[in-house]
Amino acid sequence: MKILTFLIALLISFASCEKDDNDDVIIPNSKYEIPNAFYYNGSTKTYLETDINLFVVEVNPDLLSPKEDFTLISSNRIMIVNDFSTVSSDPMIFLDSIYSFKINENTLIPTGSMAFRPKAGVDLSEIIDLLDGKAIVQEQPIYENSYRATVNNLKEVCNTPNMLYESGLVEYSMPSFLLEIVLADN
Structure with missing residues (x-):
């Protein structure tokens, strides 16, 4: 077993x-990439x-x-x-x-969540409606009128916050990343 x-x-x-027939080099599989x-x-x-x-x-x-x-x-x-x-x-x-x-050269690890801040006068319910099926919004602010949402599809970790920003409803909207910290030798 x-x-x-x-x-x-x-x-x-x-x-x-997958193998590239031209030069016998192993190249990444595109099904794991977000172009x-x-x-x-x-x-x-x-x-x-x-x-x-x-x-x-x-x-x-x-x-x-x-x-x-x-x-x-x-x-x-x-x-x-x-x-x-x-x-x-x-x-x-x-x-x-x-x-x-x-x-x-810094590794960014997507967490599957995103942060955003609604523009003045925009009700959070408008954003929740726009993200319906794409992300789940936490309705409690994380910091001074900034909110967090969890994307429903990992491959949409960049597209969903970009779509929200392009809607004009928010001041900012971006994916959340973990940053790999590399210590310098001293």
Whole structure:
């Protein structure tokens, strides 16, 4: 049974890459990428580079085995892995995945949530209606009229906040990221 589990995990890890026939180089599998990923920083688009070294995986936490070793983040539904062989192959547990991002050589790990601030005079209910089916809004402010929402689809972690910003209802709207901190040698 352990050999079968190992083989399934190995197949999943190989499935995340594809071979380029031109130069025998392993390239990332596009099904884990979010093409042209960006977020708005003010009114400027900040583009994100794909980081193929780290996967962000959406899981069903109710079905996880206690022996599986990883850390859950963001409402216990998102986990970070750097090797698919550590992820259960059960599609009821393993729901979706994307690569993490890089910006200026810093790894950004999407948490599956977003932050936004409604413009003056905009009622929160208008935003909740706009995000219906795309994200769940926490109706208590997190900081001075700023709110948080959790996206329903991990692959929409950039598109949903961008759509909200482009609606004109908010001052800002951006995905939430964990930033990998690299300590400098002193």
